Structure formats: structure tokens, C-alpha cells
Amino acid sequence: MLLPGKRTPVLAFDGAVPGPLLRMRHGETLPVRFENRTDQPMTLHWSGMRVSNRVDGVAGLTQAPVAPGALSDFELAPPDPGLFIYRPSVPGRTGDLVARGLSGLIVVEDADQRPVDADVVLGLTDWLLDESGGIVSPSVSVLNAGRLGNLVTVNGAAKAHEASLPRGAKLRLRIANTAPARVMSLRIEGAKAYVAAVDGHPTDVFEPLRSTFPLGPGNRLELFVEMPVEPGAVVRLLAQVGTGFEVAVFRTTGELSPLADTPFRPLPLNPRLPAEIRLQSALRTNFTIEGGPRPGLAAPLPWHVNGKPGSLARGGGIFSVGRDRPVVMTVANRTELPQTIHLHGHAFRVLHALDDGWDPYWLDTVTVPAGKTVRIAFVADNPGRWLIASAVLDRLDQGLYGWFEVA
Numbered sequence: 009m010l011l012p013g014k015r016t017p018v019l020a021f022d023g024a025v026p027g028p029l030l031r032m033r034h035g036e037t038l039p040v041r042f043e044n045r046t047d048q049p050m051t052l053h054w055s056g057m058r059v060s061n062r063v064d065g066v067a068g069l070t071q072a073p074v075a076p077g078a079l080s081d082f083e084l085a086p087p088d089p090g091l092f093i094y095r096p097s098v099p100g101r102t103g104d105l106v107a108r109g110l111s112g113l114i115v116v117e118d119a120d121q122r123p124v125d126a127d128v129v130l131g132l133t134d135w136l137l138d139e140s141g142g143i144v145s146p147s148v149s150v151l152n153a154g155r156l157g158n159l160v161t162v163n164g165a166a167k168a169h170e171a172s173l174p175r176g177a178k179l180r181l182r183i184a185n186t187a188p189a190r191v192m193s194l195r196i197e198g199a200k201a202y203v204a205a206v207d208g209h210p211t212d213v214f215e216p217l218r219s220t221f222p223l224g225p226g227n228r229l230e231l232f233v234e235m236p237v238e239p240g241a242v243v244r245l246l247a248q249v250g251t252g253f254e255v256a257v258f259r260t261t262g263e264l265s266p267l268a269d270t271p272f273r274p275l276p277l278n279p280r281l282p283a284e285i286r287l288q289s290a291l292r293t294n295f296t297i298e299g300g301p302r303p304g305l306a307a308p309l310p311w312h313v314n315g316k317p318g319s320l321a322r323g324g325g326i327f328s329v330g331r332d333r334p335v336v337m338t339v340a341n342r343t344e345l346p347q348t349i350h351l352h353g354h355a356f357r358v359l360h361a362l363d364d365g366w367d368p369y370w371l372d373t374v375t376v377p378a379g380k381t382v383r384i385a386f387v388a389d390n391p392g393r394w395l396i397a398s399a400v401l402d403r404l405d406q407g408l409y410g411w412f413e414v415a
């Protein structure tokens with residue numbers, strides 16, 4: 009129940025919204041049976057995982073969708089530890105499927121299991137509901153911009169996650185923005201929190217979270233939180249949604265954590281990602297976004313990437329690149345809205361504007377402000393055909409995507 013006393017008809021994984029939290033150990037293989045009991049063709053995508061192309065789950069690009077009543081068995085072997093999102097990817101209908109409840113989280117535990125008092129996973133999303141609790145089917149122009157919900161939930165509940173912890177406790181906090189369109193900025197009040205990983209990968213710098221951290225749709229963030237040593241202290245995780253939304257509240261009890269004097273250490277860097285990218289030998293390519301709402305125009309313009317709407321047809325790709333070659337992609341946002349762009353099968357670095365320095369973390373999803381340009385760099389080391397698409401899923405459905413081939 010999202011609204012008190014009202015029923016919201018949803019689509020669900022295993023009968024739950026969000027889908028069940030999956031946990032597995034890095035190095036293990038998870039057998040998955042995906043059974044489609046809906047009346048719509050569907051796939052399952054593991055967002056952020058650098059999986060092999062045949063299990064990336066993009067309908068019409070990496071596989072045919074699973075028909076209503078059919079099932080598909082496969083094995084999931086995540087190459088990296090971290091926090092990831094599972095959801096359908098069916099260009100044309102992805103936003104609707106996710107907005108109706110089809111998403112969940114999966115934690116791939118790293119081997120370095122440091123002791124913590126609590127390991128909390130929070131999935132944030134929003135819902136666009138009418139007064140009777142039903143999910144709104146937005147107009148085409150709302151879908152062009154991407155639907156912003158009117159109810160925020162944390163792990164499926166329309167209220168903050170609450171927990172009590174020993175004073176001085178060490179908390180590992182894994183947060184995912186699974187909203188179909190909304191960018192959420194997060195901040196912590198009342199405790200020191202370190203940024204441990206972004207989009208699943210440990211960061212180069214292990215720094216306290218100073219102000220707010222923006223999470224685009226699809227982004228994930230891992231924080232190490234040191235609870236105060238005073239009893240009765242309150243620590244809040246807040247999201248800038250509307251006037252501010254309380255995501256989680258942690259209170260200290262009278263008991264002292266045995267870990268109170270154990271300082272946090274950074275997570276080891278992911279050794280499967282390159283220490284550097286040889287930019288001199290990179291393939292240079294563009295992802296130029298145009299379209300959307302314009303001042304003075306009654307209706308928004310259709311979304312274009314490099315001058316045309318995305319096409320999954322063979323020959324409709326942006327580029328083809330030899331395996332293991334570096335790629336530098338210039339993502340130019342020539343629109344009036346921020347654009348959150350998501351790369352499949354790879355992790356990238358954001359390059360600095362004035363030199364070839366880079367931001368201290370790997371991402372698979374980046375938000376480019378309106379009118380701005382961002383350069384990303386990655387090594388095309390995963391063979392197959394990969395989507396690069398708006399993480400505002402309704403925009404993807406309306407053509408804001410492209411794909412490339414690693415041959």
C-alpha cells in the first residue's frame with residue numbers, strides 16, 4: 009500500500025515491490041530463471057554490471073524479449089562486486105515497466121568483508137499516482153521530459169527507513185536511485201560519512217561526504233558512516249526532493265559498539281579496471297543530444313542523438329570499435345534539461361574540461377547539465393552490442409539512445 013487505504017495495481021518481481029533484495033558473493037554464479045507472467049514481452053537487465061553481452065537484457069539489441077508465458081534460464085556471473093539495479097530494458101516501454109514497479113537491487117559482496125555493525129541497502133524511487141492510488145499514464149509531453157513522481161518511497165515504503173545502532177557503530181550504507189527520471193541529491197546530517205564507492209566501484213579518494221552528492225536515476229552510492237559515540241544521537245540521510253525528504257534516520261542506543269575505536273579503511277580499488285586509459289590512442293566519438301521542451305514551443309521536440317532518434321536496427325549504431333581500444337566520447341547536451349546518460353557493459357571516467365585529468369571514480373551513469381558538454385573515457389573491453397541511453401527511461405523510450413559495437 010503506497011497511499012493509506014488505497015490499492016495501487018503494480019507489476020512486481022516475485023510478488024514484491026521493489027523486487028527482492030538479492031545478495032551474492034563475488035566470484036559465485038547465480039542461476040536465474042526469468043519467467044514472464046505478464047501480458048507484455050519483457051527482458052531482465054542488470055544495470056551497471058559489466059556482464060557478458062548475452063545476459064545484458066536489452067530487447068531488440070542483445071536478445072529477443074521473453075514472450076508472455078515464456079521463461080528464460082541463464083547464469084549471472086558478475087565480474088565486479090558492488091550494488092546494482094535489476095529491471096527490464098525494452099526500448100519503447102522501459103519507463104512504464106519501471107514506473108509500475110519492476111525494479112530491484114542486487115548486492116555482490118566483496119571478498120574484503122570488513123566488520124560493520126550494520127549493512128543497510130536503500131532503494132529510492134518515486135511514483136506518479138492519482139488520487140485513487142492508481143499509477144498515472146502520463147501524456148506524451150510529460151513522457152518527453154520524463155515522469156517525476158509525487159510520492160517518494162524508500163525500499164517500497166513511503167517513509168524514512170529507521171534503525172537503532174550501538175553508539176560509535178560502523179554503518180555501511182548502500183544507496184541506489186531507482187527512480188525512472190528523478191535526480192536526487194543526498195546529504196548526511198549528524199555523523200561523519202565517507203564516500204566508499206560510486207556506481208559499485210570503490211573510489212580513488214576516500215573522503216568525507218562534504219555537502220550533497222547528486223544521484224541521477226540509476227546511480228548508486230556507498231557510504232561508510234561513523235555513528236556518534238553519544239547515546240540518543242540522531243543521524244539523518246536527506247534527499248533534496250521538494251522541500252527535502254528524510255530517507256533514513258539512525259539513532260544510537262546506550263550500548264557501545266565493539267567497533268567504536270576501529271577506523272574505517274577505504275575499500276581496495278577494483279583491480280579489474282585499468283589504472284590508466286591511453287587517451288592518445290582512443291577512438292573519438294560524439295553523443296550529441298537535441299530535442300525536448302523549448303521556450304516558445306507548444307510541444308516538445310523529439311529526442312535526437314547525433315541528429316536522429318535512436319534505432320536498434322543493424323547499421324543504426326553510433327560506432328564500432330576493436331576490442332580493448334580506449335574510447336573518448338563527447339556527450340554534448342544541447343537541450344534545456346539535464347541529461348543523465350547510462351552506458352551498458354562498461355565503466356567510464358569523466359575527464360576534466362581543461363586537461364586529461366579525471367574524476368576520482370568510475371561511473372556507468374552521468375548527469376550532464378543543460379547546455380553543457382562532458383567527456384567520458386573507457387576501455388571497450390567487453391565484446392558485443394551495447395546501449396548508451398538516457399537513464400531518464402521515458403526519454404530512452406522516445407529515442408534518446410544509441411548503441412555501439414565492440415568487435
Ligand SMILES: [Cu+2]
Binds near residue numbers: 054350351352
Ligand atoms: Cu543499465
